[in-house]
Amino acid sequence: MVGASLAGLSAVRSLRKQGYDGRLVVIGDEPHRPYDRPPLSKEFLAGTLAEDDLLLEMDDEDLRAEWLLGARAVGLQVDGVERVLLLDDGREVRADGVVVATGAAARNLPGTDGLAGVHTLRTLDDARALRDELALGGRLVVIGGGFIGAEVASTAYALGLDVTVIEAAPTPLAGPLGETMGQIVSALHEAHGVRLLCGVGVKGLSGETRVDAVLLEDGRTVPADMVVVGVGARPCVEWLEGSGVELDNGVKCGADGRTSLAGVVAVGDCANWYDPQAGSHRRVEHWTGARERPDAAVAALLSWGAVEAGAPRPPYFWSDQYGVKIQFAGHAAGADSVTVEEGAPGDRSFLAVYRCAGQPVAVLAMNQPRLFMRWRKQLAATAS
Amino acid sequence: MIPACLLVDLPRGEAYRLDIDPPVSVFHTDDGEVFAIDDTCTHQDASLADGWLEGCEVECPLHASKFDLRTGAVDAPPAKRPVRTHEVLVQDGMIYVVPSTDAPNLPPCVAARLASGPA
Numbered sequence: 001m002v003g004a005s006l007a008g009l010s011a012v013r014s015l016r017k018q019g020y021d022g023r024l025v026v027i028g029d030e031p032h033r034p035y036d037r038p039p040l041s042k043e044f045l046a047g048t049l050a051e052d053d054l055l056l057e058m059d060d061e062d063l064r065a066e067w068l069l070g071a072r073a074v075g076l077q078v079d080g081v082e083r084v085l086l087l088d089d090g091r092e093v094r095a096d097g098v099v100v101a102t103g104a105a106a107r108n109l110p111g112t113d114g115l116a117g118v119h120t121l122r123t124l125d126d127a128r129a130l131r132d133e134l135a136l137g138g139r140l141v142v143i144g145g146g147f148i149g150a151e152v153a154s155t156a157y158a159l160g161l162d163v164t165v166i167e168a169a170p171t172p173l174a175g176p177l178g179e180t181m182g183q184i185v186s187a188l189h190e191a192h193g194v195r196l197l198c199g200v201g202v203k204g205l206s207g208e209t210r211v212d213a214v215l216l217e218d219g220r221t222v223p224a225d226m227v228v229v230g231v232g233a234r235p236c237v238e239w240l241e242g243s244g245v246e247l248d249n250g251v252k253c254g255a256d257g258r259t260s261l262a263g264v265v266a267v268g269d270c271a272n273w274y275d276p277q278a279g280s281h282r283r284v285e286h287w288t289g290a291r292e293r294p295d296a297a298v299a300a301l302l303s304w305g306a307v308e309a310g311a312p313r314p315p316y317f318w319s320d321q322y323g324v325k326i327q328f329a330g331h332a333a334g335a336d337s338v339t340v341e342e343g344a345p346g347d348r349s350f351l352a353v354y355r356c357a358g359q360p361v362a363v364l365a366m367n368q369p370r371l372f373m374r375w376r377k378q379l380a381a382t383a384s
Numbered sequence: 385m386i387p388a389c390l391l392v393d394l395p396r397g398e399a400y401r402l403d404i405d406p407p408v409s410v411f412h413t414d415d416g417e418v419f420a421i422d423d424t425c426t427h428q429d430a431s432l433a434d435g436w437l438e439g440c441e442v443e444c445p446l447h448a449s450k451f452d453l454r455t456g457a458v459d460a461p462p463a464k465r466p467v468r469t470h471e472v473l474v475q476d477g478m479i480y481v482v483p484s485t486d487a488p489n490l491p492p493c494v495a496a497r498l499a500s501g502p503a
Contacts (some may be wrong), residue, residue, distance in 0.1 A: 006461075036462050037448040038447075048492075056461050246425060288448050318446060325446065369445040377436060 001065070002073045002085060003026025003101030005037070006287065007268025008284075009056055011099045012063050013295035018298055024065040025093050027085065029072040029102075033057060038287055040127040040291030041151035042320050045234050046158060049129065054124070068093070073102070076243040076264070083263055098299045099294070100251055100259070100266040104233035104285060109143065109202065116210040117226040121148055122233065130228065134159055138225030141165075141214045143202055145172030145186055147319050150228030154321040164195040164222055166202060166214065171316055174323045176373030178332045181364050184345045188322045189218070197222075233285060235270040248272060256309035265297040276311075277383065278331070286317040306350060314362075314379045324348050325369065329376045338364075342371055353376065388479040391418070399433040399442075400479075406488055408470055408481055409433040411453055413440060419453035420470040420481045426489040427463035465489040 001008050004026050012026060030032075035054040043049035049280075057063075065247060068087070075086035076098065085093040118366035119130045131151035136141070140156045142149045145167030153163045165172070173182035189196040201217040205227060214222045235250035244261045245329040246252045251259055251266035255274045258265050272283040296309040316329040332338075343350035343366075351371050354362035365372035386408075389400050394412045402408045407423035409432055417440070425429050425444040432451070436443040440460055443450045449463035456466040468489060471482035 038462075058458065058464050129405075291448065316448070369430065373434050373436060373445045374497075 001026040001099045001101065003099075003103055003268065003270075004030070004032075004034055004067065004069060004270070005035065005101065005103055006056060007103070007271075007290035007294060008099070008101035010036040010291050011101060011298055012065055012069040014294045014298035016063055017021070018302055020298075022096075024063070024240065025095070026065050026069075027071055027073050027087065027093065028067070028069045029123075031070040032122060033067070033069070033143065035124055036211065040124065041121055041148055041183050042155055043127070043157045044127055045134065045152065046129050047135075048091065051124070054196055072239075074239050076240055076245065076261075078244065083261075088282065090322055097265065098264045099200065100237075100245070100264060100270060101268045101290075101294075102239070102270045106229070106233055106267040107231045108157050109205070109229050109231070112205055112211075112229070112304060115205060115207055115313075117224070118205065118208070118211050119226065119228045121152060121228060123279070133226050134161060136225075137161055139164070141222050141224040142224050142228045142234070143214065144229060144230035144317070145169075145189075145196065145198070146230055146232065147173070147317075149174075149228065150186070150189070150321050151319060152228050153189060153194050154192075157192055157322070165189055166200065166216070166226075166284060167196070167198045168201045170199040172196070172198065176332060177364060178335065178338055178354070178383070180338055181332075185321075185326060185364075185366075187345075188324060188348075233269065235272075235283065237270050248281070252281060253297075254300075256307070257293060258300050258301035258305055258307070265301045267294045267297045271297075278334075284315050286315050288313075288316045311383060314376070314383055316376060319350050325365075325367050326370045327365045327369065327376075328362065330354065330360075330374075330379050332362045332364075335361050343368060385473065385480045385482050387413065388420075388481050391474055391477050391479055392419075393421075394479065397437055399435075399437065401431060402481060406490060406494070407431070410472065410479055411437055411442060413437065413453070415439075418472050418474060418479060420472045421451065421453060421456055422468045422470075422488050422490075424433070424488075424490055424494055425449055425463060426458075426465040426467050426491055428491045429494050432467070449490040 016313045034056040072088040082094045106122040114116045139162045142153045142165045171182040172186040203215045203217045206213045246260035250270045250272040253273045269285045272281045275282045299307040313329045319326040334356045338354045340352045349367040351365040351368045363375040388410045399401045400410045409423040430446040434445040440453045450460035451467045456469040470484045473480040
């Protein structure tokens with residue numbers, strides 16, 4: 001098991017549940033046992049959840065795994081029937097089967113290395129550093145109006161900071177939610193007095209040793225005491241180059257998580273799974289995918305591909321911003337229409353359905369968990 | 385023993401929430417079994433009656449934690465503590481819940497609210 005976050009832990013659990021009784025080694029580059037990442041931009045950052053609350057393993061859980069934490073995999077080789085993992089400290093781990101769950105890393109802005117007050121948010125260590133800095137108060141500039149950026153902005157606003165969000169695209173969240181709904185969801189910022197600047201790129205940051213402003217491409221300067229860069233993530237798969245595992249926007253996988261190399265499957269944010277319905281590959285960075293997909297990948301690994309993968313449920317994610325519960329399931333990209341079916345966006349309580357040629361393909365809700373679940377189940381029923 | 389609802393009024397695959405404090409939900413599985421558990425997810429404030437019922441398992445509508453209706457055990461994270469179960473009786477077509485005397489495992493935010501008394 002290469003990767004010790006949610007996807008890795010879920011795969012370990014799947015292996016034991018599906019009867020694998022042999023030796024199991026988990027390699028994780030962070031020093032921590034598996035922890036939950038969604039609260040890092042919300043409750044943990046706000047100080048209402050402690051580090052212990054983030055741990056994903058249960059107190060009495062014994063998965064009979066050996067944990068090699070703080071060790072990074074740097075290569076994968078095939079030696080006869082064995083797969084050999086090379087670690088950065090020179091150790092080797094020999095295995096019959098490998099699950100790749102190395103996740104993704106936060107993208108950064110070029111040229112910002114070493115400038116104090118500039119953060120990305122992906123790991124527990126990132127969140128600790130950002131939490132300590134937010135506690136000082138002041139002016140926060142968030143670069144990127146995606147979900148991580150929006151959640152950090154919302155948390156910082158609640159902590160009393162002066163917050164500005166800068167988004168290069170004309171509408172934040174247009175990728176995952178489409179223009180119309182991206183507009184509606186991102187309107188939460190300005191409704192709370194958080195400035196939102198859209199359609200303008202960032203030229204760079206200013207400051208000698210510590211950031212003091214964000215410089216925009218249109219010539220404006222936005223003063224900042226601290227900056228969070230939330231411009232997406234890239235899959236951590238460089239270590240597999242030359243291994244025989246085919247890479248294409250992450251690890252290229254079949255519909256059951258199998259890679260081009262026998263005995264190797266991939267799960268979680270680093271895995272670009274084939275989606276039979278779409279007829280193309282999709283790399284999905286959702287928590288629920290990291291939790292659910294390892295079941296199918298492990299079944300494929302243990303049976304050497306003899307087990308057919310069932311249809312996965314439509315991708316689902318949630319976000320909490322400014323006290324509003326946002327939920328989304330399906331794929332907005334294929335939709336030709338989106339209509340509000342219940343409630344009103346202005347009330348921050350509504351449900352909208354995305355359709356393609358009249359068929360529902362995705363659903364978005366604010367503060368409507370009951371109705372959302374009905375639609376989510378219906379989407380899943382149509383999909384399978 | 386608290387009357388919940390008539391069995392005929394609760395189709396298979398559906399749940400009924402009893403608005404007691406803390407709330408309890410009764411689930412009618414696709415196999416025709418009836419179970420009662422605390423309605424509030426042990427991870428964060430969400431109503432399990434609004435969740436995804438599949439077999440003897442319910443998935444929280446917000447963060448996808450899964451609980452075994454028979455034992456209350458956690459089948460999937462992020463929840464780590466089991467949900468409290470209650471005994472169910474069906475008499476003359478009426479579903480009754482026998483409330484457990486165990487302490488509930490409520491999420492921190494809800495536990496704090498209950499401890500501070502009625503709002």
